[in-house]
Amino acid sequence: MERILFILAILTFSMISLSTNNDILDRQVLVFQSEAIINAVGVAEQILEEISLESFDEETTNSQRVSSAGDLTSVLSLGSDGLEPSDDDIDDYDGRVISFDAGRIPGFQAIIDVAYADTSNPSLDAISPTYAKRVRISITNPDFMTDSLRIERLFTYY
Amino acid sequence: MQFLIDHVSSLLYFAFFLMATIALQHGMTASLNKCRMEIDEQLDMVQTVKILDQDFHKLGYGTSAPNFMVGNVDSMEVKFFSDIDNNGIVDSIHYYLGDVTELSSTDNPNDRILYRKLNSDAATQVIPGVTDFQLSYVDTSGSVIPYANLTTVTGVNNVRAVRVRIKLESAFMMEDSYAGTSWQGSYAPVNLR
Numbered sequence: 434m435e436r437i438l439f440i441l442a443i444l445t446f447s448m449i450s451l452s453t454n455n456d457i458l459d460r461q462v463l464v465f466q467s468e469a470i471i472n473a474v475g476v477a478e479q480i481l482e483e484i485s486l487e488s489f490d491e492e493t494t495n496s497q498r499v500s501s502a503g504d505l506t507s508v509l510s511l512g513s514d515g516l517e518p519s520d521d522d523i524d525d526y527d528g529r530v531i532s533f534d535a536g537r538i539p540g541f542q543a544i545i546d547v548a549y550a551d552t553s554n555p556s557l558d559a560i561s562p563t564y565a566k567r568v569r570i571s572i573t574n575p576d577f578m579t580d581s582l583r584i585e586r587l588f589t590y591y
Numbered sequence: 592m593q594f595l596i597d598h599v600s601s602l603l604y605f606a607f608f609l610m611a612t613i614a615l616q617h618g619m620t621a622s623l624n625k626c627r628m629e630i631d632e633q634l635d636m637v638q639t640v641k642i643l644d645q646d647f648h649k650l651g652y653g654t655s656a657p658n659f660m661v662g663n664v665d666s667m668e669v670k671f672f673s674d675i676d677n678n679g680i681v682d683s684i685h686y687y688l689g690d691v692t693e694l695s696s697t698d699n700p701n702d703r704i705l706y707r708k709l710n711s712d713a714a715t716q717v718i719p720g721v722t723d724f725q726l727s728y729v730d731t732s733g734s735v736i737p738y739a740n741l742t743t744v745t746g747v748n749n750v751r752a753v754r755v756r757i758k759l760e761s762a763f764m765m766e767d768s769y770a771g772t773s774w775q776g777s778y779a780p781v782n783l784r
Contacts, residue, residue, distance in 0.1 A: 435597075439604060446608060450615055457622045464629045468772050471633060475640070479754070479777035483733060486751050486779050520733065536758070536773035 465538065469577035472535035477570045477584040480531070480543060484568055488522045489590045499590075505562040511547055523547060523566050523588055544571045555587055564590040621766050628761045628770035632720070636759055636772050639718045642707070643776070646684050647753060649673045651782030654681045658783060659747040663687075665738050669726050669753065673782075675709070682710055686717070688724050697762035699769055705757075723758035723773070752779035 488494040490505045491514050499505060506514075512527040513519060520526065527547035535541055549559040550567040558567070569585040572578075651658040653674030660683065663670035668687035675682045689704040701722040708714040728736045729752040740746040755778070760771035 442604075442608065446611060450611075453615060453619050457619060457626075460623065460626045464626050464633075467630070467633055471636060471772065471774060475774045475776045479775060482752060482777040482779040483729070486729075486731060486733060486784070535775065 465577050466579065468536065469538050469541075469574055470582060472538055473541060473572040473574070473578065473582045474584065476533060476535055476541065476543065477572055477582065480545065480570055481568060481584065481586045484523055484526055484545075485586075485588065487520065487525070489566065489588065490524065491522045493590065494521050502562045502564055505564075508549060508559075508561060511549075523568065526568065538574070538577050540576050541572055541574045544573075545569070546571070550587055625765040625770055628765055629772065632759045632761060632770050632772045635718055635720070636757070636774050639705070639757065639759070640774055640776065642717055643686075643755060643778075646673070646675065646686075646707070647755075647778035648780050649675055649782075650753070650778065650780040652780070653677070653679070654782070656748050657744045659741075659750065660685075661742060661744055661747055664728065664741045664747055664750075666726055667724060684709055685714075688721060694719060694762070698764050699760055699762050702760060702762060718759065720759045720762060721757060722760045722769075722771070723756065725756040727754045728752070729754060729777070729779075751783050752777050
């Protein structure tokens with residue numbers, strides 16, 4: 434009888450111990466997830482701020498001006514233009530994939546997407562050049578984020 | 592004899608379970624405290640970044656070049672100009688780290704206070720517990736400007752963006768390490784373009 438009671442006590446204690454450890458682990462995962470999001474937002478904003486230093490379009494670099502949206506880079510040609518300097522206008526970043534670590538959290542990946550925005554409804558992509566470009570950054574981290582984080586900003590020529 | 596063995600073994604079982612329970616409780620408390628401290632550091636970081644956002648996005652607003660105070664632009668401090676309250680009068684905003692001796696009462700040997708000083712007002716604490724505060728300055732090509740080039744008006748006039756890296760750590764150690772969080776960001780205010 435005593436042995437059975439002893440075994441039951443061991444089992445009960447083991448279950449409590451496992452459950453407690455599981456709770457602790459869940460809390461630690463949540464802490465890391467929130468830290469990952471803080472870092473991801475910071476880096477996404479950093480990328481957007483540095484893209485904002487670039488010219489609106491290859492056709493407006495070096496103080497060039499365009500008088501019509503049709504003079505801007507065509508929709509199909511958005512992306513790195515292969516010209517030097519390689520990153521001198523906003524759409525040069527289109528399709529760029531950046532891997533980075535932030536703080537103590539490794540394994541982030543940022544994917545940059547640039548598209549012309551429909552000026553009458555900026556949440557939609559335009560099918561031809563306009564005076565507004567939307568930069569969308571999606572950040573993922575399979576180990577520390579349950580979902581991707583997406584931040585976008587609209588840049589206008591004027 | 593059997594009676595004595597039963598009693599001794601019962602006491603041993605009791606001692607075993609008591610010690611295991613105390614160890615479990617201790618581990619759980621320490622871990623929960625560390626989680627709480629980590630969350631506190633993250634909340635502090637969010638508040639700090641909000642303060643930095645408000646100031647750095649207005650850098651250069653309502654002023655003419657130079658937008659930075661030459662001599663106060665390096666890796667651990669920056670003093671810049673902006674009409675921060677939009678009253679037509681240019682203000683100076685100075686961010687700098689205090690000395691580690693100011694927080695010598697804490698266990699953490701590296702924590703410092705980040706200060707913000709507006710004009711000639713007394714400096715106010717932005718946040719204590721800063722163990723890393725690194726500023727770097729970027730020119731129009733996206734290249735980091737060497738600090739040695741920021742000692743002249745011509746040098747600071749080349750700055751187009753300010754990168755900030757900050758790390759906060761708890762004042763006291765928990766489970767052999769300090770709770771902490773870090774953040775990095777960049778500010779490219781329109782008035783620097």
